[in-house]
Amino acid sequence: MLRIYRRHRATCPHTSERYRRCSCPLYVEGTLGGETVRKALDQTSWEAASDLITAWTASGRIGGIKVDVPTIATAVEKVLEDAAARQLQPSTVSKQKNLLEKRLLPWCASKGIRQLKQLDVDTLRQFRATWEDGPLSAHKNLERLRSFLNFCHQAGWIERNHAKAIKPPKLPDKSSKVKVFTQDELDAIVAACDRYPERNSFGHDNRARIKALVLTLRYSGIRIGDAVGLQKSHLKSDKLFRNTQKSGSKIYVPLPKAAVDALGALEPASGYLFWSGNGLRKSAVADWQRALRRVFELAEVVGNPHMFRHTFATDLLSRGIPMEDVSVLLGHRSVRITESYYSHWVKARRDRLEQRVRELWQ
Numbered sequence: 001m002l003r004i005y006r007r008h009r010a011t012c013p014h015t016s017e018r019y020r021r022c023s024c025p026l027y028v029e030g031t032l033g034g035e036t037v038r039k040a041l042d043q044t045s046w047e048a049a050s051d052l053i054t055a056w057t058a059s060g061r062i063g064g065i066k067v068d069v070p071t072i073a074t075a076v077e078k079v080l081e082d083a084a085a086r087q088l089q090p091s092t093v094s095k096q097k098n099l100l101e102k103r104l105l106p107w108c109a110s111k112g113i114r115q116l117k118q119l120d121v122d123t124l125r126q127f128r129a130t131w132e133d134g135p136l137s138a139h140k141n142l143e144r145l146r147s148f149l150n151f152c153h154q155a156g157w158i159e160r161n162h163a164k165a166i167k168p169p170k171l172p173d174k175s176s177k178v179k180v181f182t183q184d185e186l187d188a189i190v191a192a193c194d195r196y197p198e199r200n201s202f203g204h205d206n207r208a209r210i211k212a213l214v215l216t217l218r219y220s221g222i223r224i225g226d227a228v229g230l231q232k233s234h235l236k237s238d239k240l241f242r243n244t245q246k247s248g249s250k251i252y253v254p255l256p257k258a259a260v261d262a263l264g265a266l267e268p269a270s271g272y273l274f275w276s277g278n279g280l281r282k283s284a285v286a287d288w289q290r291a292l293r294r295v296f297e298l299a300e301v302v303g304n305p306h307m308f309r310h311t312f313a314t315d316l317l318s319r320g321i322p323m324e325d326v327s328v329l330l331g332h333r334s335v336r337i338t339e340s341y342y343s344h345w346v347k348a349r350r351d352r353l354e355q356r357v358r359e360l361w362q
Helices: 046-059 073-083 090-113 121-128 134-154 185-192 206-220 222-226 255-266 281-299 305-316 323-330 335-361
Strands: 004-005 026-032 035-040 238-243 250-254
Touching: 004 323, 026 046, 026 323, 046 323, 073 090, 073 134, 090 134, 121 134, 185 206, 185 281, 206 222, 206 238, 206 250, 206 281, 206 305, 222 281, 222 305, 250 323, 305 323, 305 335
Parallel strands: none
Antiparallel strands: 004 026, 026 035, 238 250
């Protein structure tokens, strides 16, 4: 129990600790939540001091202020509003909405869970057990769930983030998923561009555009989403300057003459080389992905657009370019990301060097 009392100054004519009408400083003493306190309140108004102590008592701790805790649905709404205010990428916000609005809220409703304090470790584990994601997707969704509860913790709505106690799934080795095109496959893909349907319904030269896209992906290592957003201003002489859409990193890549000539020959109606600028960029990306699938079929090659990026990186590494430099060219935020994908190529290069040294001694 906490007790307010007044300590009068020497010049004050009053002596009672309970006197309320002078301006001498107020103090508090007692215990709350197992904590003992005896200190000044920095208050001279008895009413203001009483309000402060009432707030401490409601929060259950000394110095605490009771916070109005929203429901889970309201907390989700506030988190998404914050994401929009921070101007996160639409794809990032979309993934947050998918986890929180389309999965967490319906599951909580089915279990009769409304309050944030009900999201303890066991409840969160039950929620995760409903996921049908692969290891990588489950790992990412657990990070999003932790981010949501961390937001709630920082707002003072919950005492701790229980999602931190949930262990993430074991991730497969990323390098085992890295597949590259052989030189014969690359030649077949470029040749297949000349057999692609010549013009589309808008009169654009499909063959020139698809070949320019293939050469750009092959020799720049950028993602297809970044390639679709390319403008002529991004190409200066034989150098490609671009801010990546995923990480915002700045990349600078010199291109060979074949790629520069192919891009220079394009005459876009808008400022974009591979996009009209109308509608969503992801729709344009989906169109080009379908076009590239058709090119792969014509070339009789099994692949996907991201393999151009892997081919670019592994080609540089096999030619002795340091991992740190390759990481910069790819626009990775950290060289550790690059190592997680291409560490086996570094090992293969080291094995070849070791073999060459042994041959020297023999």
